[in-house]
Amino acid sequence: MATYWLPTLPDGAMFGNRTVAGTWTENRGEMSTEVHEEIIEAPPEDVWGFMVDPAALSAWFGADAWLEPEPGGVVRFRFTGGVERRGRVEHVAPFRTLTWRWREHLGAGFGSRIGEPSFVTIDLRRVPGGTRVRITERAAPALAEAGR
Template structure:
């Protein structure tokens, strides 16, 4: 079985990145919806964002209600864009910038479903451990959604549990 852990590595230009790979028994179209549909994103993604925009569009990644409640985080009252949609080729490639980071989702059809490769190029190398734990927890929710399993855990709590694996 594949490793569930993300791989932390240095990119060709010296930045730190995290990469996850998942083999999923679901077609690319279903995986695409799991990573773009606002209703599904609200269960696991660490921001509120509308990704259904033309390539090149500026994006605003808002703070989630849970982040507001748990950490006291607040949105920019001016809602100044903090990202940009770089590529959107449903159902195979989604790439965007967010607060100086690049997030890439690649979905390839396989004989039994899809291969999902997610890469997050970080702006702060010190954030690799916590970010990897958060993405792993989020991907667990994505997989549960795709499988039709109930989500009986909180992804933020799960990320805290996983953090030790990335220290």
């Protein structure tokens, strides 16, 4: 899979009808956005099942995953080594889009560490031959984290 470093373009301008798989990073000031794409030879309905079924999600994610696919639903990924990433579902459009906000939690109590929050969006789009899966991760405003 190729990695691209693209200059900043207006929202939406860079994607167009692009259907090739790849990875790139956009930089807008301090905020960095990672974009990863893959074409999967299956309809979006099939791929969606791998997003919302915790066992299937765990298998491809490489972490013990729990995700409640509804706005405000709990998202939790337990990785090997005691790292956990957790947060809330922000947006769900079945068979199309899933967005959650998460941050890293390492340890508990004194000495625990909490990472910077970010948004993860998984976008499925039907393309000839299957589904284009695009995963975008971008920094989330820390202010809105209060109370989470």
